[in-house]
Amino acid sequence: MTFFFAYSEQYHIVPIASLLHLAPWIPVVGLEIHAQISSNSKLFSGSQVQFAAPPNSLVSFFDASLPGTLPVLNRRCVEAAVMTGLALNCSINKKSLFDRKHYFYADLPAGYQITQQRVPIAVNGSLSYSLCIDNKMSQMVTKTVRIKQIQLEQDSGKSLHDDTRCQTLVDLNRAGVGLMEVVMEPDMCCGEEAAAAVRELQLILQTLGSSQAVMAEGQLRVDANVSVHHPGEPYGVRTEVKNINSIRFLAKAVDYEIQRQIEELENGGTILNETRAFDSKLGCTVPMRDKEGKQDYRFMPEPNLPPLILYDTKSLPANMNHQQVINIDWIQERLPDLPSVKREKLVEQYGILPEHSFTLLNEDGLAEFFESVVKQTQMKPKKVIGWILNDLLSYLKQHSLTVKESPVSSILLADLLNLLEKKEISSTAAKRVLAELWKGEGKTPLEIVKEQKLELLQDQKELEQICQAVMAIKAGNRKVLNKLIGLVQRKTQGRSNPVLVKQLLEKKLSE
Amino acid sequence: FLNFFFFFFVRIDGFVQQKVSVEVLDHLEHLALVDFRDSEGVERLQKAIQFADQLQEVNTDGVEPMDSVLEDRCLYLREDDVTEGNCTKELLENAREKLEEYFVAPPGNIPLPKLEERETFLQGS
Numbered sequence: 001m002t003f004f005f006a007y008s009e010q011y012h013i014v015p016i017a018s019l020l021h022l023a024p025w026i027p028v029v030g031l032e033i034h035a036q037i038s039s040n041s042k043l044f045s046g047s048q049v050q051f052a053a054p055p056n057s058l059v060s061f062f063d064a065s066l067p068g069t070l071p072v073l074n075r076r077c078v079e080a081a082v083m084t085g086l087a088l089n090c091s092i093n094k095k096s097l098f099d100r101k102h103y104f105y106a107d108l109p110a111g112y113q114i115t116q117q118r119v120p121i122a123v124n125g126s127l128s129y130s131l132c133i134d135n136k137m138s139q140m141v142t143k144t145v146r147i148k149q150i151q152l153e154q155d156s157g158k159s160l161h162d163d164t165r166c167q168t169l170v171d172l173n174r175a176g177v178g179l180m181e182v183v184m185e186p187d188m189c190c191g192e193e194a195a196a197a198v199r200e201l202q203l204i205l206q207t208l209g210s211s212q213a214v215m216a217e218g219q220l221r222v223d224a225n226v227s228v229h230h231p232g233e234p235y236g237v238r239t240e241v242k243n244i245n246s247i248r249f250l251a252k253a254v255d256y257e258i259q260r261q262i263e264e265l266e267n268g269g270t271i272l273n274e275t276r277a278f279d280s281k282l283g284c285t286v287p288m289r290d291k292e293g294k295q296d297y298r299f300m301p302e303p304n305l306p307p308l309i310l311y312d313t314k315s316l317p318a319n320m321n322h323q324q325v326i327n328i329d330w331i332q333e334r335l336p337d338l339p340s341v342k343r344e345k346l347v348e349q350y351g352i353l354p355e356h357s358f359t360l361l362n363e364d365g366l367a368e369f370f371e372s373v374v375k376q377t378q379m380k381p382k383k384v385i386g387w388i389l390n391d392l393l394s395y396l397k398q399h400s401l402t403v404k405e406s407p408v409s410s411i412l413l414a415d416l417l418n419l420l421e422k423k424e425i426s427s428t429a430a431k432r433v434l435a436e437l438w439k440g441e442g443k444t445p446l447e448i449v450k451e452q453k454l455e456l457l458q459d460q461k462e463l464e465q466i467c468q469a470v471m472a473i474k475a476g477n478r479k480v481l482n483k484l485i486g487l488v489q490r491k492t493q494g495r496s497n498p499v500l501v502k503q504l505l506e507k508k509l510s511e
Numbered sequence: 512f513l514n515f516f517f518f519f520f521v522r523i524d525g526f527v528q529q530k531v532s533v534e535v536l537d538h539l540e541h542l543a544l545v546d547f548r549d550s551e552g553v554e555r556l557q558k559a560i561q562f563a564d565q566l567q568e569v570n571t572d573g574v575e576p577m578d579s580v581l582e583d584r585c586l587y588l589r590e591d592d593v594t595e596g597n598c599t600k601e602l603l604e605n606a607r608e609k610l611e612e613y614f615v616a617p618p619g620n621i622p623l624p625k626l627e628e629r630e631t632f633l634q635g636s
Contacts (some may be wrong), residue, residue, distance in 0.1 A: 046594030055612040060595035076591035105614035169613035301578035
């Protein structure tokens with residue numbers, strides 16, 4: 001039998017023969033996402049929340065778990081969780097409870113984490129996200145993943161492993177910071193879907209302001225649960241993949257793990273219910289050394305906190321202190337436009353394509369830049385979008401700049417597009433002006449046009465003259481040759497050698 | 512709901528008094544880093560379970576479980592202001608070992624050795 005091979009997405013060579021003999025595999029991917037709440041102080045204490053501060057400077061006695069301290073719930077954290085729950089179409093539990101989850105680790109001084117295991121603050125929601133089919137931006141499908149629940153919980157401190165001196169350094173600045181854990185049902189099937197879902201969640205959180213969700217700063221952490229099974233059979237054993245530091249790595253880690261499990265099973269092996277870490281350098285998952293078998297968290301109710309009661313307009317108590325009451329309806333009314341709504345509005349208002357709206361929202365500040373340019377120019381938005389997405393964005397990407405760092409402001413670009421729209425310059429000339437503007441030397445588009453003599457009108461007049469001259473010469477009028485030499489002189493700003501030019505012209509004309 | 516009870520409880524059905532098995536005792540020692548030390552310690556545990564089992568005598572049909580006497584209290588909500596922190600020196604005074612304002616801890620968890628490998632009277636049971 002001859003063996004034929006195919007390339008799968010990750011350029012793994014897969015023997016087609018094996019694909020034909022074995023039943024297809026269905027990968028199942030579920031995500032647990034921890035988003036750090038954007039607040040001034042921590043979930044249960046008044047110490048500050050800040051990235052990169054001197055070690056152990058943002059730690060209160062409660063955060064250090066000193067005896068005699070008690071948790072006091074931060075109102076802002078509850079509001080952030082309610083906003084997020086509402087944005088994700090969840091039912092908000094008007095009564096939710098806090099629990100203790102016990103495990104030993106140096107960065108968890110209390111020996112337990114306060115979380116919401118029995119009755120979390122929000123349940124049963126959904127998140128819609130879009131994917132491009134076949135890597136073509138022109139075809140997008142919308143998918144939905146169910147949100148099982150959102151719970152409030154404490155973050156742990158940070159451990160810095162010093163392997164040379166065989167010790168761990170502990171910084172408790174992060175201990176006690178508020179987290180929202182968003183649990184997604186295993187409705188996804190590959191790395192691309194997981195990445196798209198997380199990206200959309202990130203945009204939603206940033207729009208709400210409930211979390212800044214910057215993965216690089218640990219404000220958004222994703223753990224993936226992956227398993228594979230044959231259609232019709234029960235779900236396979238799942239592994240948990242941790243240590244994923246970016247959305248790109250999330251897709252890679254999930255896809256690698258799916259492949260690894262398939263290969264393992266096809267070779268007659270088994271999958272262990274274990275926790276694995278993603279190694280970004282090697283692009284693979286490896287078993288995590290520090291896990292001591294299955295953990296027993298011994299959940300128990302948090303005895304120091306009564307149930308968290310939330311209200312809506314109907315159930316609002318009459319004689320309670322305003323500050324002590326959280327009204328779900330009040331929060332719902334003040335939710336900003338979510339990314340999906342913003343995209344629809346952009347498409348409707350400006351007549352751009354849906355995939356354009358995705359790109360606009362995907363880049364921080366780009367949509368605002370676009371709208372600013374549109375306001376300041378007569379050029380139609382449908383034409384402006386091309387300049388934004390093709391010229392501006394590609395330049396920014398090439399130089400790893402954010403929209404905020406763009407040397408070309410929306411005013412400058414609008415000025416340039418106005419020149420183009422008024423037909424004072426050609427499209428090619430406009431691109432040359434833009435290239436000059438990138439240098440950020442403070443010149444206006446008009447100044448550059450004048451400097452480089454890119455005015456279209458001049459070009460047109462000269463073009464007419466040259467065309468007339470050529471037609472005249474073709475008709476036999478050799479006196480026009482001098483006129484041509486004159487034109488060349490002007491074009492070269494007097495720098496050309498007239499004798500040489502005459503020779504070249506005569507040669508060209510006799511061809 | 513198996514995970515959900517105080518760590519030193521073991522579910523016993525009805526009033527049948529089962530001896531706490533060696534496996535469970537070993538498991539408890541791993542989890543809670545409690546050292547039962549000798550047969551007297553284990554006996555004390557048995558008596559504690561027996562004592563708590565008296566709760567089973569109460570008929571709780573149709574009664575909602577209470578997990579806190581605070582259940583009717585209002586959960587106080589604090590304003591999101593920075594009011595604490597900046598006491599690095601004080602906190603580090605409690606540290607046995609420190610390095611430049613970090614607490615020093617052993618590298619990762621050192622799990623209790625397996626039953627066969629440690630010196631405990633539980634081995635003989």
